[in-house]
């Protein structure tokens with residue numbers, strides 16, 4: 001692929017919309033912030049890449065997409081939030097304590113639920129939910145897209161942890177209205193082709209490494225075998241929007257006695273879940 005943390009939007013023929021993303025650097029940054037181990041990294045990577053791909057639907061400023069995974073096994077909670085400026089922040093519970101026998105989201109996350117929230121800046125964000133019947137973030141988000149969207153679409157992510165370099169790629173394919181029979185057949189063919197990880201590895205190897213440098217167009221050419229044009233490129237950043245003011249407003253929800261309980265020698269320390277930045281206050285800054 002081209003530059004890391006970039007999503008390329010392409011139109012294949014007339015009605016197949018493709019988003020292809022390389023979030024490898026951002027994934028590495030998130031892994032460092034949250035100190036995920038090799039087992040919890042895959043689930044975090046999948047959630048971040050899916051959120052970024054779904055953010056291609058964002059149309060307005062102030063709009064946000066949140067993907068929240070509620071797990072039932074060792075990982076209880078993963079959340080990734082993307083805003084209209086392509087800033088991503090993410091959080092994962094107990095990232096370093098996950099110990100399982102194999103690399104599988106089914107093992108780490110289990111069969112909980114996935115919640116996708118579209119916040120368009122009004123007071124009532126819309127949340128859709130799907131039960132994790134497959135126990136896999138990709139497959140379950142595809143199930144969500146199937147039941148909730150009018151559009152025919154699918155998502156596929158590729159999170160590498162065993163390779164020399166950490167990698168996080170993804171693809172989101174949608175059929176736009178007025179698609180032709182040929183485009184529908186091609187969509188079904190590509191969906192089937194990409195549903196198998198080993199198969200994609202083989203394809204990407206043929207076109208010069210697993211979606212690495214300068215192969216994103218070769219990849220689309222190879223997989224779709226139809227003419228396409230590039231519509232746009234978006235660059236993502238891991239950026240948290242926490243602030244002194246926001247942290248203080250969270251603490252203000254507690255009573256003075258509760259604040260007293262969490263304070264040490266009248267000092268209160270609070271850490272942002274998304275970026276781990278620490279904020280320090282004196283209890284006298286709050287009303288009795």
Ligand SMILES: [Zn+2]
Nearest residue numbers: 240242272275
């Ligand atoms: Zn923060």
